[in-house]
Amino acid sequence: MIALHVPGNSPVHRLPVGAKLLGCLIGSTILAFLHSPGPLALLLFLIVGLYALARLPASAMLTTLRPLLPVLSIIFIAQTALSGWLPAATAMLRIASLVLLAALVTFTTPLSAMIDAITRAARPLGRFGISAPKLGLAIALALRFIPALAKDWREIEDARAARGASRIGFLGIGTLILRTLCMTNALGDAIASRDFESRR
């Protein structure tokens, strides 16, 4: 599985995950309450500075913002028509800062550290019936299922092509799900027979 994490050894990378998540939360709360372009631009400048401190390539920021471009341009045009270019620019600054700040946490934190932080944070949730080991199992299983599903999908496509059928439609998803459900039954039994519940 490819994660968005960019390995590194900068001060930002070395911060504990909890601190980064908390910082992100505080930062986005401040951003949500700023309504003038000056302070917003200053904060955006600070965030870009953090990217430099983390020694992330400039392309990291571009790949984060590029998928947002269509939505952002619609918002910009509508805002300009509605209330002038200054509020439009302010909205752009705020959205860009929010997204870049949150993405910085993702870029500088390895997936394993993130899973650890989540299962640790989930421990107090035990009294609401969410058990941390089960959450960890669910995450691990889902990560394994994604490439397996992609592989099965290609097999179904190939089988259809071999039968001379035209390109696969969305309904191939039904076949994929039936096929995978049959497989998961055995998987559940396998995990249960290894006594997952009583070992934890």
Place this chain on the structure above:
Amino acid sequence: MRIQDIVYVSLFAAVTAALGLIPPIYLAILPVPITAQALGPLLAGSILGGRRGGLSQALFLLLVAMGLPLLTGGRGGLGVFAGPSAGYLFGFALAAFAVGWATERWWQRLGFVQALAINLLAGVLVIHACGIPVLAAVSGLGLAKALWGDAVFIPGDCLKAVIAALIAVFVKRGYPLIDQRTAGSPNR
């Protein structure tokens, strides 16, 4: 929750992720492409029922938040939850729960028509109802403009409800996971 339920929850989190890999379809009559990902919550609810379906989409969102590029177009990370379309993502979990809840209620008589109605009203409608206020707030557009911006996605999402209903009936016949005796009381 039984181990088997955790497996199903993980599977449908992965199904929503895998749907993000299907390339978008462009129709000449629509200004925006149709993506497959929003099928995920509809299918999860229709096939797993409310509790497991909702949890599967919550797990999917957790995976996205952890930084996996699972959303259509390879997006992911905490950033997407700060962006203008964050509301639609939270709508995934709520819609899966609502669709699942309704599917359990009507399980005995569930045919294509019932499944379609459930997927439209409890699925598509719920996703958009969650998405529009956040879009309006984050972009500063105001509700009316956000509603118009949202409208271009409605035809594609209705098509997804049709597909989800077809698959739901197909899977109900082949591998029913909502038990007839316990339908309506998902806590087993």
